[in-house]
Amino acid sequence: xxxxxxxxxxxxxxxxxxxxxxxxxxxxxxxxxxxxxxxxxxxxxxxxxxxxxxxxxxxxxxxxxxxxxxxxxxxxxxxxxxxxxxxxxxxxxxxxxxxxxxxxxxxxxxxxxxxxxxxxxxxxxxxxxxxxxxxxxxxxxxxxxxxxxxxxxxxxxxxxxxxx
Amino acid sequence: xxxxxxxxxxxxxxxxxxxxxxxxxxxxxxxxxxxxxxxxxxxxxxxxxxxxxxxxxxxxxxxxxxxxxxxxxxxxxxxxxxxxxxxxxxxxxxxxxxxxxxxxxxxxxxxxxxxxxxxxxxxxxxxxxxxxxxxxxxxxxxxxxxxxxxx
Numbered sequence: 001x002x003x004x005x006x007x008x009x010x011x012x013x014x015x016x017x018x019x020x021x022x023x024x025x026x027x028x029x030x031x032x033x034x035x036x037x038x039x040x041x042x043x044x045x046x047x048x049x050x051x052x053x054x055x056x057x058x059x060x061x062x063x064x065x066x067x068x069x070x071x072x073x074x075x076x077x078x079x080x081x082x083x084x085x086x087x088x089x090x091x092x093x094x095x096x097x098x099x100x101x102x103x104x105x106x107x108x109x110x111x112x113x114x115x116x117x118x119x120x121x122x123x124x125x126x127x128x129x130x131x132x133x134x135x136x137x138x139x140x141x142x143x144x145x146x147x148x149x150x151x152x153x154x155x156x157x158x159x160x161x162x163x164x
Numbered sequence: 165x166x167x168x169x170x171x172x173x174x175x176x177x178x179x180x181x182x183x184x185x186x187x188x189x190x191x192x193x194x195x196x197x198x199x200x201x202x203x204x205x206x207x208x209x210x211x212x213x214x215x216x217x218x219x220x221x222x223x224x225x226x227x228x229x230x231x232x233x234x235x236x237x238x239x240x241x242x243x244x245x246x247x248x249x250x251x252x253x254x255x256x257x258x259x260x261x262x263x264x265x266x267x268x269x270x271x272x273x274x275x276x277x278x279x280x281x282x283x284x285x286x287x288x289x290x291x292x293x294x295x296x297x298x299x300x301x302x303x304x305x306x307x308x309x310x311x312x313x314x315x
Binding site: 026027028029030031032033034035036037038039040041076077078079080081133 | 193194195196197198199202203204205206207208209210211212217222224228230233240244246256290292294296297298299300301302303304305306307308309310311312313
């Protein structure tokens with residue numbers, strides 16, 4: 001009989017404690033997710049050697065190096081993908097008014113001493129599957145056909161860095 | 165026999181009287197927090213780019229009757245993660261006003277608002293900077309906002 005009374009007393013005390021805990025100090029929290037989509041990114045800048053300049057040349061003059069060789073291309077540290085650097089001309093000819101000569105007279109190579117490759121209007125890889133953002137160089141040389149009318153001749157050169 | 169039955173009842177009443185001054189005489193205390201403008205999204209970003217959240221600010225709604233409370237913020241991890249790629253959560257900053265630089269998130273709780281006394285909405289602005297060369301991907305991290313009574 002006494003044990004039962006003690007049990008009743010215990011239950012009452014527990015109920016009292018629970019009642020008190022309802023009034024205890026409080027805190028609450030909520031959560032959120034922060035999210036971002038990071039794009040594939042390549043940064044390319046022509047840092048020196050542009051425009052590619054050959055100064056004065058005579059008709060029939062053999063290959064001459066650009067006066068401001070090399071054309072330096074900086075791939076920025078923001079670049080987060082492997083990439084290939086390629087080059088091409090934006091026209092099949094150098095032009096000076098109505099006068100022209102073939103863009104194939106302009107050659108390139110990443111080695112100043114190696115045999116160079118003729119420009120075309122198709123992309124050609126100069127540096128394939130690169131993994132390190134840094135500075136890259138392209139050397140240029142030009143020959144003038146004979147006969148060729150005098151004038152200031154220009155053609156566009158497009159340097160592209162593309163994700164592999 | 166009657167004494168034995170009356171004894172626990174008397175003790176129970178005494179117990180209630182002991183707490184009557186602290187509990188029964190006061191309304192129940194409560195503190196509730198709800199977040200709006202979540203998730204905190206930054207959309208598409210390039211490496212080395214800094215941008216504020218697309219929907220700034222995060223709204224923290226607090227409903228309470230406690231005398232005073234703090235609002236604390238912390239990150240659930242030390243890194244934003246996308247598969248095996250990650251960057252530090254400290255690149256995410258918060259501020260109670262739309263002024264940056266603010267405070268870098270860490271895995272440790274930091275007080276954003278202190279000694280608040282009123283129910284209402286509180287703002288938390290966010291800005292994120294992507295490290296250079298960070299691999300492409302969808303990155304996320306969890307953020308925890310806590311309102312705590314000041315005792």
